[in-house]
Amino acid sequence: MNPKDIVKAFFVPKLCNQCDSPPCVQVCPVGATYQTPDGIVLIDRKWCIGCGYCIMSCPYGARFFHPIHKVAEKCTFCFHRLRKGMKTACVDACPFGARLIGNLKDPNDPVTRIVLSQRVAVLKDSFGTKPQVYYLGMDENVR
Numbered sequence: 001m002n003p004k005d006i007v008k009a010f011f012v013p014k015l016c017n018q019c020d021s022p023p024c025v026q027v028c029p030v031g032a033t034y035q036t037p038d039g040i041v042l043i044d045r046k047w048c049i050g051c052g053y054c055i056m057s058c059p060y061g062a063r064f065f066h067p068i069h070k071v072a073e074k075c076t077f078c079f080h081r082l083r084k085g086m087k088t089a090c091v092d093a094c095p096f097g098a099r100l101i102g103n104l105k106d107p108n109d110p111v112t113r114i115v116l117s118q119r120v121a122v123l124k125d126s127f128g129t130k131p132q133v134y135y136l137g138m139d140e141n142v143r
């Protein structure tokens with residue numbers, strides 16, 4: 001394709017959406033994929049049998065098969081960092097502050113205020129997965 005033919009381009013980082021109603025948890029036959037009480041979806045490598053059901057069920061393509069460990073993998077929302085009160089590595093690393101992380105259960109959290117007061121969107125809303133990753137200013141065609 002000639003670059004001149006591209007009239008509009010988007011950059012949309014797609015990560016695990018930490019769905020509130022996650023199909024990957026529902027399909028896991030051994031309970032290796034689970035949700036923490038604060039809503040983060042994780043995989044317990046000890047229990048994963050590498051069946052791949054969760055990879056197929058994720059509408060966001062967020063999971064992959066680890067070729068060496070033979071288990072499913074995905075973004076963990078830096079759970080190990082959050083537990084220490086730190087931000088995720090991607091939020092810290094972004095030089096433009098394009099990413100924010102907050103506690104949506106806290107009405108006074110700056111991220112909660114943004115979600116409640118601005119036009120935010122989630123990916124594939126119609127799938128009913130209740131994604132917990134919100135995008136600001138995302139074009140409707142991308143969703």
Ligand code: SF4
Binds near residue numbers: 015019024041059063
């Ligand atoms: S984005 Fe995919 S892997 Fe992440 S919680 Fe939702 S269904 Fe599971």
Ligand code: SF4
Binds near residue numbers: 072
């Ligand atoms: S690959 Fe692992 S985490 Fe995914 S559904 Fe199978 S056992 Fe569960």
